[in-house]
Amino acid sequence: MMTQMVFQRIGIGFATLMVVSIIVFLATSILPGDVAQIILGQSATPESLAALRTELGLDQPGYVRYFNWLGNMMTGDLGISKAGGATISSLIGGRLGNTMMMAGWVAVISIPISIALGLWAAMHPGTWLDRIVTFGTLSLISVPEFFIATVAVLILAVELHWLPSTAYMTGNETFVELMKALAMPLITLVIVVSAQMIRMTRAGILNVMSSPYIEMAILKGVPRGRIILRHAFFNAIGPIINVIALNLAYLVSGVVIVETIFAYPGLAKLMIDGVQTRDLPLVQACAMIFCATYVVLILIADVGSILSNPRLRNPK
Amino acid sequence: MTEQVASKKEEEVLAELDSFAELPDAPPKRKFRLSWVGWLSVGIVVFWLLICVIGPTVAPFHEMDMEGDDSFLDAYSGEYGTFYLGTDYLGRDTYSRILFGARNTIGISLAATLLAYLMGITLGILAAVKGGWIDMGISRVNDAILALPTIMLGLIVIAALGSSIPILIGTAAVIYATSVFRIARALGQDIMVQDYVEAAATRGEGIWWIIRAEVLPNAAMPLATDFGLRLVFVVLFISSLSFLGLGVQPPASDWGSMVRENLQGLTYGSYAAIWPALAIASFTIAINLIVDDISAKSGGSLAKKMV
Secondary structure (H helix, E strand, O other), X not given: OHHHHHHHHHHHHHHHHHHHHHHHHHHHHOOOOOHHHHHHOOOOOHHHHHHHHHHHOOOOOHHHHHHHHHHHHHOOOOOEOOXXXXXXXXXXXXXXXXXXXXXXXXXXXXXXXXXXXXXXXXXXXXXXXXXXXXXXXXXXXXXXXXHHHHHHHHHHHHHOOOOOOOOOOOOOOOHHHHHHHHHHHHHHHHHHHHHHHHHHHHHHHHHHHOOHHHHHHHHOOOOHHHHHHHHHHXXXXXXXXXXXXHHHHHHHHHXXXXXXXXXXXXXXXXXXXXXXXXXXXXXXXXXXXXXXXXXXXXXXXXXXXXXXXXXXXOOO | OHHHHHHHHHHHHHHHHHHHHHOOOOOOOOOOOOOHHHHHHHHHHHHHHHHHHHHHHHOOOOOOOOOOOOOOOOOEEEOOEEEOOOXXXXXXXXXXXXXXXXXXXXXXXXXXXXXXXXXXXXXXXHHHHHOHHHHHHHHXXXXXXXXXXXXXXXXXXXXXXXXXXXXXXXXXXXXXXXXHHHHHHHHHXXXXXXXXXXXXXXXXXXXXXXXXXXXXXXXHHHHHHHHHHHHHHHHHHHHXXXXXXXXXXXXXXXXHHHHHHOHHHHHHOOOOOHHHHHHHHHHHHHHHHHHHHHHHHHOOOHHHHHO
């Protein structure tokens, strides 16, 4: 039953990716005007327009173009950027690594902090420290990411002069220099992601705390710390794994804002530049990468919560 | 003998009816009580909604006036008038631009949220009531849109169509209609299997009567709380796009784009980027606190009280 459910989820994930590719393809091909006209400009002759359309495959019906595009994308041929004419794979290559590195560091820093704080807040509900954590995280998730980044720049770069306000990288820094350049975007993203994770961890634990066996433990006099660590935590692990994967998925939108503010040379910055210059092949490729990552992380969250449920793992 | 039994049964039935008579017809109305934080938040939200309406008339300058000589000045009083919050990167009055910007930031978000609700509820109730292929079709498309990061969807649409206020409203409305659809459909399905709906159907009421008189009133309260949360998400979405330079276009003032425009001023010690960011934060935090307050009052379990 469990393997069946897992495979079902993977199937749904794959189907979602297909639909995503259709959405991305459709959304970017409803552009008013035609690509050949845009490339050649207003003064192009009808013959050269027709020639370019044939060359780009624009004279073929929509579904043929879609399957060509999808096939190319799967084999790693992401097409050619409209601006400059470089291949998109070469543009994306290094940028993708930068973004992955940042996301990796955010995960490494924020996951332990969030679980510890969330657990701690759940162990002391109603105390003033819990209220500060609850109110603080609620405020942090209600403000835009750029607000947190702006305040971080104001405090750490402008007032205290501790860190640079942009994440300028040359590519051959030492580890310390690299960390210093990465610090501001990292701090911002860790705050954004942790706030959400702390709230969800705390809610997950408190949710388990209202189940009958915890009530039983309370009534027979088990100390509160022991209830949480031995009874509640292991039953809340499923939801917590879910929370972690979901929040790493939410990183996608945080990354877009943070890379823009700090001029960090990542994939999201590349995509925003593409949107501004309306470089559609580039936007398509970046969007597919981000959406695929997102779908895969959500899939991991789903599968994780199935695997962590003992009733599904050991069917009767 | 049989008569006696019959009369006894009658008595029992009557007693039962008596005990029913003591029960109220409907659950007592829940009192709408908020903590002081809740009331403060209501005050902040009402204040900003008011500014949306009267902002441009009370602002000392026009949003596009470049009154000051210099950019990024601190608050000062000069020959042109008083600049309560200083000037921005083009020497425009930050205070006036925030008052003007409320209309764009909150107005666009409200319009988008209302439109999202209109679409989401219509399709959600339709899917719940009709079921079958209609439900399947709408739900699958909905799931696919819901499975994508909102900002990505926004970026794709704007890359294709460019940015204008109607496109912003439409994009945000479609994106957030998906979550409204999910909630409306779930609520609708819950309500459709209730006895009172069955009773109405047996009575011979038509489908529209049932939707109007039974389904919508019962789904109204949960949807109203959700409206607040959805509005916060839409405000964050619209301001993020504006912040990226892809939302409300200059020279119109909008809180998100104001932060972007004045970001470089931070290094000169200008707070011109901080004030609009604070305006967004005050609005969204206040709504979240109200929603939190209401849901905290309606919940409550043994563990919460005991631990």
